[in-house]
Amino acid sequence: MEVKIHSHCTSDFPSEFTTENYSVILWEGTGVFSVDQINYSYKKYNILFLSPYQKVKLAPESDEKINILFFHGDYYCIEYHKEEVACNGLLFNNIYLNPGIELSKEHYEYILELFNYIRKEETEKHPFSESIIKTYIQLILAIGSKQKRSIENSLMANEKLPNKNAAEFQKLLENYFKSEKELSFYSDKLNITNNTLGKAVKKEFAKTPTQLINERIILEAKKLLHLTYRSVKEISSELGFSDEFYFSRYFKKSVGCSPKKYREKVGISIVAKMSM
Numbered sequence: 001m002e003v004k005i006h007s008h009c010t011s012d013f014p015s016e017f018t019t020e021n022y023s024v025i026l027w028e029g030t031g032v033f034s035v036d037q038i039n040y041s042y043k044k045y046n047i048l049f050l051s052p053y054q055k056v057k058l059a060p061e062s063d064e065k066i067n068i069l070f071f072h073g074d075y076y077c078i079e080y081h082k083e084e085v086a087c088n089g090l091l092f093n094n095i096y097l098n099p100g101i102e103l104s105k106e107h108y109e110y111i112l113e114l115f116n117y118i119r120k121e122e123t124e125k126h127p128f129s130e131s132i133i134k135t136y137i138q139l140i141l142a143i144g145s146k147q148k149r150s151i152e153n154s155l156m157a158n159e160k161l162p163n164k165n166a167a168e169f170q171k172l173l174e175n176y177f178k179s180e181k182e183l184s185f186y187s188d189k190l191n192i193t194n195n196t197l198g199k200a201v202k203k204e205f206a207k208t209p210t211q212l213i214n215e216r217i218i219l220e221a222k223k224l225l226h227l228t229y230r231s232v233k234e235i236s237s238e239l240g241f242s243d244e245f246y247f248s249r250y251f252k253k254s255v256g257c258s259p260k261k262y263r264e265k266v267g268i269s270i271v272a273k274m275s276m
Contacts, residue, residue: 095216169212
């Protein structure tokens with residue numbers, strides 16, 4: 001399946017949803033969703049952007065219709081189209097931001113209409129259908145990116161400055177996650193206790209420092225598997241694992257499949273192929 005739209009009621013949504021595709025979930029309602037075991041509340045008109053093999057659960061307050069757009073990275077490569085949609089690192093592949101967005105009714109209805117157009121083109125299978133569908137996907141991602149950027153800018157303008165310890169932890173993590181995987185390294189660098197760091201990070205990002213360390217490692221592993229031709233052994237070494245088999249177990253525990261299986265299902269991006 002390269003592109004598809006499925007519709008469900010929230011009551012029959014899988015108890016744990018995951019797929020090798022990129023997916024965009026659009027629904028109306030109130031409740032709680034979780035992505036990779038992190039809970040987020042939602043209300044009204046909602047859209048959720050998921051990278052391959054992220055795990056999602058829904059706990060709605062009422063039964064509502066849910067629409068899911070699936071597209072494989074080989075069909076629409078978000079890295080290749082990054083200039084047009086600016087979604088990589090904003091809608092997808094960001095461990096610090098809520099992966100969902102609350103939409104206005106107008107944006108919700110417009111994106112739902114685009115979903116219906118994609119469904120129609122996918123059914124017709126006209127010679128031009130693939131180009132038209134890619135344009136619709138690009139539009140959905142661009143609207144999502146615009147909306148999320150607007151929300152982030154509004155939060156920055158209206159709220160107090162982020163917690164200094166949490167902000168410094170984020171900077172340290174980006175610099176050292178490949179070599180330093182213990183919480184104590186980061187708390188020592190900041191000259192605070194593990195407990196103080198944990199409270200600051202949890203308040204800022206709704207995740208513990210250990211969760212963020214693990215997620216950052218897995219995110220990089222996924223990128224290297226998808227965007228390069230490096231072997232699992234090379235990727236393991238680059239991420240600071242002395243044992244390739246330990247890295248594979250570590251990856252499988254988090255993602256649900258081995259690095260080899262992940263690469264088989266998700267594929268190697270056109271970006272990697274073009275760089276050869």
